[in-house]
Amino acid sequence: MKNVASWLLVFLLGMFWIFRIAVTLSAQFGGDFGGFIVFDLTFEIVLLFLTIFCFILIMKRVIWGGIIYLVAYSIYFGGYIINNLIPSLSSESGVDMMVLQNSVAGILGIVIALCIIIDIAVQKVTAKHFTDNKTDWYFNNDKYDREMDERADKNQYRTL
Numbered sequence: 001m002k003n004v005a006s007w008l009l010v011f012l013l014g015m016f017w018i019f020r021i022a023v024t025l026s027a028q029f030g031g032d033f034g035g036f037i038v039f040d041l042t043f044e045i046v047l048l049f050l051t052i053f054c055f056i057l058i059m060k061r062v063i064w065g066g067i068i069y070l071v072a073y074s075i076y077f078g079g080y081i082i083n084n085l086i087p088s089l090s091s092e093s094g095v096d097m098m099v100l101q102n103s104v105a106g107i108l109g110i111v112i113a114l115c116i117i118i119d120i121a122v123q124k125v126t127a128k129h130f131t132d133n134k135t136d137w138y139f140n141n142d143k144y145d146r147e148m149d150e151r152a153d154k155n156q157y158r159t160l
Helices: 004-028 041-059 063-090 097-128
Strands: none
Touching (some): 004 097
8 A cells, every 4th residue: 555545445435334333332232323324234234344354455455355345345235225315316295314324424434435446447448458657768778788897707606
């Protein structure tokens, strides 16, 4: 993780994870966390532990960690968005505020996961095709290579 955007995305992932822990704990103890709800408590707890595993892989810049994270969050939050937000948008009664804020939180989780995958993929591509214009004029140029003199000693001396 060499750039600030990667660190900010990982920080945002951690903050969203802490937010989901707070929502899960409040649902476990019978309250709600400012209108945010847990869609399925068992799946949410499994998702929180899976996020720890994915967090470690994302910090190591493994693309599979980001893919697992995106798939898990898309299944969990995408199902809620499809089942609740889309039908309420098409109805004449309007959108319930709780459905809207939970859908926005879900969309935020999916967008964070998507941005992390894009960031890891971009870093993998730039690491393979890295060029440095400040030093390539010297190191990638045969004009400045040292030529051996015919009088030079060509023996390979070994001390042991």
